């Protein structure tokens with residue numbers, strides 16, 4: 276797979292000859308300097324963007340060839356996304372934010388809120404469900420965003436700098452939570468991170484650097 280951004284007469288070549296496989300159940304970190312293409316890679320793997328060249332498969336499904344509508348349907352069915360910023364809806368409570376993806380899919384309010392309550396509990400915020408995002412701390416907001424990503428029971432969690440906007444202690448709490456939910460729900464997780472101590476705790480680490488992509492041994496990273 277290759278990714279080239281064309282802007283005017285210049286090409287920005289992010290990576291070429293990139294080829295790797297993620298196995299079911301793996302927790303994979305994607306690391307690299309700022310601008311190396313980590314988010315772009317995650318967007319391609321999550322069918323939010325296409326490679327300039329090459330293919331991406333999810334089992335037998337050829338992601339790079341899906342129509343926009345089929346890609347959206349795939350994302351809704353199989354993936355849960357968490358971003359650096361939580362993007363919660365400010366006028367809705369934590370519980371309503373978590374229930375939203377289920378309501379959008381046509382589930383009844385009572386069922387959606389029961390399921391949302393399960394995920395509030397999983398992220399340790401059962402007593403905070405009636406609060407709006409603005410009344411929650413940054414770490415709590417990110418935990419709500421994580422619950423919202425998982426409420427549809429995706430197979431794959433895609434996280435782009437999920438702890439990037441948090442202080443060290445809160446980042447540790449959120450990463451520990453991601454690691455526990457990954458294990459408990461047998462997720463496959465792809466996590467873009469600048470935090471090498473977190474990457475070290477993943478099963479595998481993919482590193483992007485100046486167009487070169489390699490895999491590094493997690494234990495070789497600094498603790």
Ligand SMILES: Nc1ncnc2c1ncn2[C@@H]1O[C@H](COP(=O)(O)OP(=O)(O)OP(=O)(O)O)[C@@H](O)[C@H]1O
Nearest residue numbers: 280282287289307308309310311312313314315316
């Ligand atoms: N849609 C786009 N069109 C043109 N250039 C883009 C586009 N998206 C990203 N880029 C460029 O591609 C490069 C890689 O961006 P990307 O966000 O993937 O890097 P990153 O490794 O995730 O960086 P960071 O760690 O700072 O978030 C950057 O130089 C960025 O400006």
